[in-house]
Structure formats: C-alpha cells, structure tokens
Amino acid sequence: MDAPIGVIDSGVGGLTVVKRMLESLPNEPIIYIGDDARCPYGPRTPEEVITFTMEMANALQAMGIKMLVIACNTATAVALDKVRSHFTFPVIGVIDPGARAAVKETDSRKIAVLATSGTIQSGAYQQAIHDHLPTATIHALACPEFVPLVESGQYKSAYAGNVVQSGLQSLVGKEFDTAILGCTHYPLLKNHIQNALPEGVKIISSAVETVHDIEKTLRDCNLKNYASHAVPPVFFTSGSTMHFREIALDWLAIDEADVRTIAF
The missing domain is CATH 3.40.50.1860 (Rossmann fold)
Known part of the structure; x- marks a missing residue:
C-alpha cells in the first residue's frame, strides 16, 4: 500500500x-x-x-x-x-516501546527515566515499565531544559553539556544501570547525557x-x-x-x- x-x-x-x-x-x-x-x-x-x-x-x-x-x-x-x-x-x-527496550536491557532492574515534566507527571513510563517488569525500581526525572536546547539547535554545544550535567545532578548517588531517553528530542543530546551519567549506564531510545x-x-x-x-x-x-x-x-x-x- x-x-x-x-x-x-x-x-x-x-x-x-x-x-x-x-x-x-x-x-x-x-x-x-x-x-x-x-x-x-x-x-x-x-x-x-x-x-x-x-x-x-x-x-x-x-x-x-x-x-x-x-x-x-x-x-x-x-x-x-x-x-x-x-x-x-x-x-x-513511543512509550511502551521505550519501556520494553529498557526492560530487555536492565540487569539490576533499576531504571532511570529522563523525560519532560508532562510525561513524568503522567506516570505513563512508570506504568509501562511496571507492566513489563513489576519489580523494577524507577528513578523518574523531569528535564524541562533539554527540549529547548534541541529546538534552538544548540544540542552540540558546550553550553548544552553544562545544562545536561546540571539537569541530571539529582541522579547522583542513585543506583540504576539503564536510562530511558523518554523524549524523542533527547537522543540529539545523547553524548552529553552519556557523559553526565555514571560509566556503564545503558542509554535507551524508544526509536x-x-x-x-x-x-x-x-x-x-x-x-x-x-x-x-x-x-x-x-x-x-x-x-x-x-x-x-x-x-x-x-x-x-x-x-x-x-x-x-x-x-x-
């Protein structure tokens, strides 16, 4: 067709x-x-x-x-x-595919979700992950500064790296081995996000x-x-x-x- x-x-x-x-x-x-x-x-x-x-x-x-x-x-x-x-x-x-991908990848059953305020507040990712893995521990973090970085074309800049580092600061000390990029803008910031997260964390895009x-x-x-x-x-x-x-x-x-x- x-x-x-x-x-x-x-x-x-x-x-x-x-x-x-x-x-x-x-x-x-x-x-x-x-x-x-x-x-x-x-x-x-x-x-x-x-x-x-x-x-x-x-x-x-x-x-x-x-x-x-x-x-x-x-x-x-x-x-x-x-x-x-x-x-x-x-x-x-894109939410259920992203949740499925994370559940396939996690070994510790501890998953971080990085998304917009609206997505985090909806609880949709938390529900989708628990539907596939009821015992999962989820660290959900709203990152409202990230989308404007991408829309403005600044996603490759050093400034973007600083904003991402600051935006993910509250995850320091949390245990997780997998992070979902719960917004389709975020893969354009993947390198910055990878640098800001602990070494070895697997980054999942729903694409x-x-x-x-x-x-x-x-x-x-x-x-x-x-x-x-x-x-x-x-x-x-x-x-x-x-x-x-x-x-x-x-x-x-x-x-x-x-x-x-x-x-x-």
Missing part, C-alpha cells in the same frame, strides 16, 4: 524516529509534522496537548495516511488513547523498538509498501522552515529536505 505513514511531534524530536524509519523502511513514504511553533509540549496542560495532537492527526488524515506514529512522548502519554479512538488507521506511540512496532503493524494490517525505490520524506513545520531544515539535514545526514509550512 503506497499511502504514507504520518509522524507527528512537538518539534524536531521525532526526527530520531524518522532516522530509524529511513534506515529500516526506506520504501515507505513519510509525512512528518513538527509543531515547533508551540513546542515544548512538556509544560502544557493535558487538554492543550490533546488538542494539538488531534490537530496534527486530522491534518495527516486529510493527506491520506495509512498509519500514524505519535513520535512525542508527552503526546503519547496524554493523547494516545484519544487519538486511537478517533481514527480507523493504526496509531503507534528502535518503535520502528519494530511499525514494521509489525505494517505486516499484520497488510499495509506494507512493496515499491522497489526509496521515497524521500516530506516535512511540515508550524515554525521556521529554515531552522527545521538545518536540524533535519544535520540529524538525518541527508542532502536535501522538503520542508513546508503548516498552520494551526
């Missing part, structure tokens, strides 16, 4: 999922919406996040998508059930497991595209197309990016 897969995020963070999709599913058309103008979602009320998520999902439905990936942890935490009940196409979130879920759903629902050629993704942003393009080219390691404006 040659209809596109829709991907939505509060900004550029969902590009971490798109990057893995391009590697594993190069023949699948992708339409991405990043709501940069209203990012970050973490400090917003659940009602706002649900409204924004539904607006993006409705826009993608009008573009004829066959599946929706909510590549935003905050939106997944508060809006996944609402979106699933509203549309007939499959809808995939790999999420793409496994996408692949399984494509097969199970007979939605797979069997075209023999790669299809370049199309990106929409509610913010600056130039800024979005710069980050997309850098993170995805592509030569061109079709970035368009969308308004809500």
Whole structure:
C-alpha cells in the first residue's frame, strides 16, 4: 500500500524516529509534522496537548495516511488513547516501546527515566515499565531544559553539556544501570547525557523498538509498501522552515529536505 505513514511531534524530536524509519523502511513514504511553533509540549496542560495532537492527526488524515506514529512522548502519554479512538488507521506511540527496550536491557532492574515534566507527571513510563517488569525500581526525572536546547539547535554545544550535567545532578548517588531517553528530542543530546551519567549506564531510545512496532503493524494490517525505490520524506513545520531544515539535514545526514509550512 503506497499511502504514507504520518509522524507527528512537538518539534524536531521525532526526527530520531524518522532516522530509524529511513534506515529500516526506506520504501515507505513519510509525512512528518513538527509543531515547533508551540513546542515544548512538556509544560502544557493535558487538554492543550490533546488538542494539538488531534490537530496534527486530522491534518495527516486529510493527506491520506495509512498509519500514524505519535513520535512525542508527552503526546503519547496524554493523547494516545484519544487519538486511537478517533481514527480507523493504526496509531503507534513511543512509550511502551521505550519501556520494553529498557526492560530487555536492565540487569539490576533499576531504571532511570529522563523525560519532560508532562510525561513524568503522567506516570505513563512508570506504568509501562511496571507492566513489563513489576519489580523494577524507577528513578523518574523531569528535564524541562533539554527540549529547548534541541529546538534552538544548540544540542552540540558546550553550553548544552553544562545544562545536561546540571539537569541530571539529582541522579547522583542513585543506583540504576539503564536510562530511558523518554523524549524523542533527547537522543540529539545523547553524548552529553552519556557523559553526565555514571560509566556503564545503558542509554535507551524508544526509536528502535518503535520502528519494530511499525514494521509489525505494517505486516499484520497488510499495509506494507512493496515499491522497489526509496521515497524521500516530506516535512511540515508550524515554525521556521529554515531552522527545521538545518536540524533535519544535520540529524538525518541527508542532502536535501522538503520542508513546508503548516498552520494551526
């Protein structure tokens, strides 16, 4: 089926999922919406996040998508059930895949979750981890300063390293062997996060497991595209197309990016 897969995020963070999709599913058309103008979602009320998520999902439905990936942890935490009940196409979130990946990796059953304030307050990761590993000890930490670092393009800077070091200070002395990057923006800060955490801690991004879920759903629902050629993704942003393009080219390691404006 040659209809596109829709991907939505509060900004550029969902590009971490798109990057893995391009590697594993190069023949699948992708339409991405990043709501940069209203990012970050973490400090917003659940009602706002649900409204924004539904607006993006409705826009993608009008573009004829066959599946929706909510590549935003905050939106997944508060809006996944609402979106699933509203549309007939499959809808995939990123929290359960991230929790599964962490449970597979941990030896000590002690896991840190780094996420936005909204995701931590929702308890969604804590619940998902305990669903797969009831005996897990979870250290949940809101890191509200991280998303603005990525959205502003400062994620490679020494300043970002200092902000990350400070933001993770409260984990000093806590015991855990696995840390979930519970926001799709955070993999762009992975090197800084790795440097700030104790040596040997395994860092988990939900992107790999999420793409496994996408692949399984494509097969199970007979939605797979069997075209023999790669299809370049199309990106929409509610913010600056130039800024979005710069980050997309850098993170995805592509030569061109079709970035368009969308308004809500």
